[in-house]
Amino acid sequence: MRVPLLDLSEQYHALSEEIRLATDEVLASQRFILGPKLVEFEKATAQYCGVPYAIGVSSGTDALLSVLMTLEIGLGDAVITTAYSFFATGGCIARVGATPVFIDIDPDTYNISALELKRYIDKCCHRVEGKLVNENRQTICALVPVHLFGLCCEMIGIGHVAREHDLLVIEDAAQAMGAECPLENGPIKAGTMGDAGCFSFYPSKNLGAAGDAGMVVCQNERFANRMRICRQHGMEARYQHQFIGGNFRLDELQAAILKVKLPHLDGWSAARREAAKFYTNEFRRVGLDEKIKLPVEPYGESGLTNHHIYHQYVICSRRRDELRRHLADHEIETAIYYPLALHEQQCFAYLGYKPGDFPEAERAARESLALPIYPEISREAQQYVLNCVAEFFG
Numbered sequence: 186m187r188v189p190l191l192d193l194s195e196q197y198h199a200l201s202e203e204i205r206l207a208t209d210e211v212l213a214s215q216r217f218i219l220g221p222k223l224v225e226f227e228k229a230t231a232q233y234c235g236v237p238y239a240i241g242v243s244s245g246t247d248a249l250l251s252v253l254m255t256l257e258i259g260l261g262d263a264v265i266t267t268a269y270s271f272f273a274t275g276g277c278i279a280r281v282g283a284t285p286v287f288i289d290i291d292p293d294t295y296n297i298s299a300l301e302l303k304r305y306i307d308k309c310c311h312r313v314e315g316k317l318v319n320e321n322r323q324t325i326c327a328l329v330p331v332h333l334f335g336l337c338c339e340m341i342g343i344g345h346v347a348r349e350h351d352l353l354v355i356e357d358a359a360q361a362m363g364a365e366c367p368l369e370n371g372p373i374k375a376g377t378m379g380d381a382g383c384f385s386f387y388p389s390k391n392l393g394a395a396g397d398a399g400m401v402v403c404q405n406e407r408f409a410n411r412m413r414i415c416r417q418h419g420m421e422a423r424y425q426h427q428f429i430g431g432n433f434r435l436d437e438l439q440a441a442i443l444k445v446k447l448p449h450l451d452g453w454s455a456a457r458r459e460a461a462k463f464y465t466n467e468f469r470r471v472g473l474d475e476k477i478k479l480p481v482e483p484y485g486e487s488g489l490t491n492h493h494i495y496h497q498y499v500i501c502s503r504r505r506d507e508l509r510r511h512l513a514d515h516e517i518e519t520a521i522y523y524p525l526a527l528h529e530q531q532c533f534a535y536l537g538y539k540p541g542d543f544p545e546a547e548r549a550a551r552e553s554l555a556l557p558i559y560p561e562i563s564r565e566a567q568q569y570v571l572n573c574v575a576e577f578f579g
């Protein structure tokens with residue numbers, strides 16, 4: 186039996202007529218950039234997230250980049266983020282001229298450890314003229330927590346650190362649109378807890394476009410206005426450039442398709458959660474939780490529906506590579522997110538990190554394996570995956 190990592194064809198067929206109507210409308214209008222479909226999708230996203238502003242952009246990467254540019258983060262600044270994420274998280278910080286400062290992860294959630302974050306600031310930073318400065322005399326101005334695999338970071342702890350040190354919080358919620366997190370004042374959606382939230386609609390995301398697309402959400406009107414200017418090369422009045430931005434626009438065709446899909450997002454995430462529950466219960470039932478590390482649900486008891494949206498179902502094993510080969514031999518597709526921690530990437534060698542600096546991120550890079558998961562995955566396919574994993578461990 187062939188089991189792909191992801192198969193969205195059933196999802197497309199269910200919506201194909203509606204999608205075609207929406208895209209036909211755009212084609213007939215011949216309005217492809219900054220038109221009514223974008224406005225509609227931005228409104229729907231803001232409403233879905235419970236924030237006043239949503240600004241469509243060209244990708245999740247450009248969401249991060251344009252937010253950093255709009256906030257004027259650059260040379261001499263340092264931005265703290267996780268050592269374990271997709272490259273764009275660290276890459277965008279470096280692209281604006283700032284220095285990425287990596288922090289190790291919580292091994293259970295794969296998200297940045299609030300404890301390690303606090304430890305770094307206490308040990309390596311001090312205050313100079315009201316600013317938080319690190320050992321390299323860079324001003325720490327922002328935190329970029331990444332809600333990896335569809336699970337929110339521990340935002341109560343991270344929020345305390347941010348408030349105590351007056352740091353901006355830019356959430357990389359590329360993998361977590363719709364995921365919820367319990368905060369002191371009640372539950373809140375990924376992307377809406379900090380100064381800006383960044384989403385990716387890369388096709389494989391829980392809400393995926395038919396190409397590249399992204400979104401920035403925020404609470405602050407001035408920032409939202411500047412973001413809209415930033416995505417148009419820093420231009421408000423035609424050919425008058427207030428600051429340097431870029432072409433970060435989300436086009437009408439993508440907006441039209443995403444608008445059709447958005448009302449289904451929670452249903453798809455619920456189906457992923459059901460599939461994850463089946464894997465986890467079955468792995469436990471046959472005792473495989475002693476051989477492999479299963480995903481955790483730290484907010485599972487919080488009463489929140491979207492406490493995890495399982496963008497990925499990630500297990501860990503010391504025998505990861507052998508297991509992966511075994512599954513491939515049985516036509517089961519898996520993926521490694523990510524084979525290197527960010528500080529291990531060649532392009533970040535100039536930062537001077539050494540092997541062993543972030544042991545948990547390094548271990549995750551060596552041992553983590555994403556199993557097939559998508560809303561329409563059949564229990565039969567999942568049972569086959571379970572049987573093949575069980576067969577591997579004998």
Ligand SMILES: Cc1ncc(COP(=O)(O)O)c(C=O)c1O
Nearest residue numbers: 244245246271273359385386387
């Ligand atoms: C954590 C994270 N950040 C940023 C991005 C960048 O998003 P995009 O691929 O839409 O540029 C991704 C997408 O893969 C991601 O997973």
